[in-house]
Amino acid sequence: VLLVWMTLAGQSLFGLSPMVYLLLLGLAIGPQLLGHTAFNWAIKYLSATFVTVAILGEPIGSTVMAVLMLDQPLQPLQILGGMVLLLGIGVATLAERQRPAAVAEIAEVEAVVAP
CATH class of the missing domain: 1.20.5 (Single alpha-helices involved in coiled-coils or other helix-helix interfaces)
Structure with missing residues (x-):
């Protein structure tokens, strides 16, 4: 194009x-x-879910590089967006860690309930 x-x-x-x-x-x-x-x-x-969520941190890395290498100033909205992104990555990572335990617990319950 x-x-x-x-x-x-x-x-x-x-x-x-x-x-x-x-x-x-x-x-x-x-x-x-x-x-x-x-x-x-x-x-x-690592799990595919974790790798996919970790890729979302790319804009934060590029922003840090722009600040350090190009002397780009950070705007308040960029800082807020970075914090929201880091929070989302953290929540997804914690949920991923708890998921295997929840799956194992469901399998245990199904084994007890099944005849």
């Missing part, structure tokens, strides 16, 4: 230096390769 839009707008696709294209390629490949590999590795050792 962007390629068509650039062509219609008369923009050149090759107006940047080769180093910029190399950096863009690195940005496209690096996070994808490292990120997906890390998630697949984590699923071997």
Whole structure:
């Protein structure tokens, strides 16, 4: 879509230096390769639910990096959103930890009730 839009707008696709294209390629490949590999590795050792919920912490990590590396100021709404996100991750993590115990308890009750 962007390629068509650039062509219609008369923009050149090759107006940047080769180093910029190399950096863009690195940005496209690096996070994808490292990120997906890390998630697949984590699923071997952690539940899929936990890994999925943990991914929601990505915006917090990128915000911290922006503050530290780019001197970006934090707005009150961003801080509030981060706190809500961390609270949600915490609640989901605690619920995930309690779930196996609840499932085992239900299985026990079913074993007693079943003839």
